[in-house]
Amino acid sequence: MRARGIDRAGLAALLPVRKDAEPALEALLKDLGPPSPFARIERTHFARLLLMPPLPAARDGNLEAVPRCLLFSAEFDGSAGGYVESLCQLMGSEADAIFGHCVGFPGVRRPAAVRSWLFTHRLHAGFSLHGHPGATVAEVRESLRSREELIEFALATRDADPSTFARVWAKRPWR
């Protein structure tokens, strides 16, 4: 776990869906955003909600007796517990609507119970890869913005003489 940058483990949970709720959840996921409610949790790098099909059997067919699951997974800055609190606070109505179709969801008014519920369903990542693990969402966004500004500045000043460049430099946008 990290205090900053992507939490190495992320948070992923397989959440059994109530049998009668599958069509409603499917419709809800298809209509969710844009904008995504996860955008309100600014430390979210990536998030997904996926209504899984029945699990495939080892040989043929599917495990029809096992309930279909909603896969919730997110990559974020900070701790998983803190992220669940943010989920309850910042996208409460959507979280209630989505996870309310899952077995045992306690409701966002009880964030500690939501945390316990999600952690009981949590998948442990055994092997993980992180392309840029040390950077927070804010740092990535700021860096991408600065890069665009630097590129534009470089293109705009490529033919400038030193005196003109010095005047333009005083107005550089990334300061």
Add this chain to the structure above:
Amino acid sequence: MAPDRAGHPPSLSRPITIIVPVARWWAWWLRLTWQFADRSRWIKAKLLGFEFIHVAHWSLVDRLPAAAPRDEALALPTPYLLFQTNYNGDAANYVETFALEAAWRIDGIWRGAYDFPGPRPSSRFVAFVLERALEGPPQSNAYHYYAGYPSGTVRTVKAALKLRAGLPELERQAAEAARLGPYALADVWGAFLADQQRNL
């Protein structure tokens, strides 16, 4: 920009999720080897060198709820390997690169999965993954996906972070050069561009 071969919408960050049944002995093998592999820079360096993986996780699940005590959970008849990744680019190219450039690593993860064709020929492995990719056709399950910086590829994010790390030194040198005159300032800027050209 057209959807990629997995049917994902045109955007720079995309998800792939697959879940496959694995032999019980293979789950034991993975639990054992992951303890070493997940801490090994040597094993990960090759995979991270591809520069299209934002994040990828492999997990095992053998019961529901996955982290509940065994006597309180529904035991699955066989363990399952769940792979989920956030990446940029084309899904088929992603999987194909894995197969061609990291074949033994792929073997070391999926060898015990039912119907796993092996990493070679790569076309079979690509088909194995894409046919099971839960987001795209042929499966097309309902999903919602969010990326916090949708315009950033792994390569541009890394380049931007390196560029940003160089800005304080640029500002320091520029402040010194500005006192000497516009030619010195232009020289500092030119040197910065030359040093950072691979990140622009």
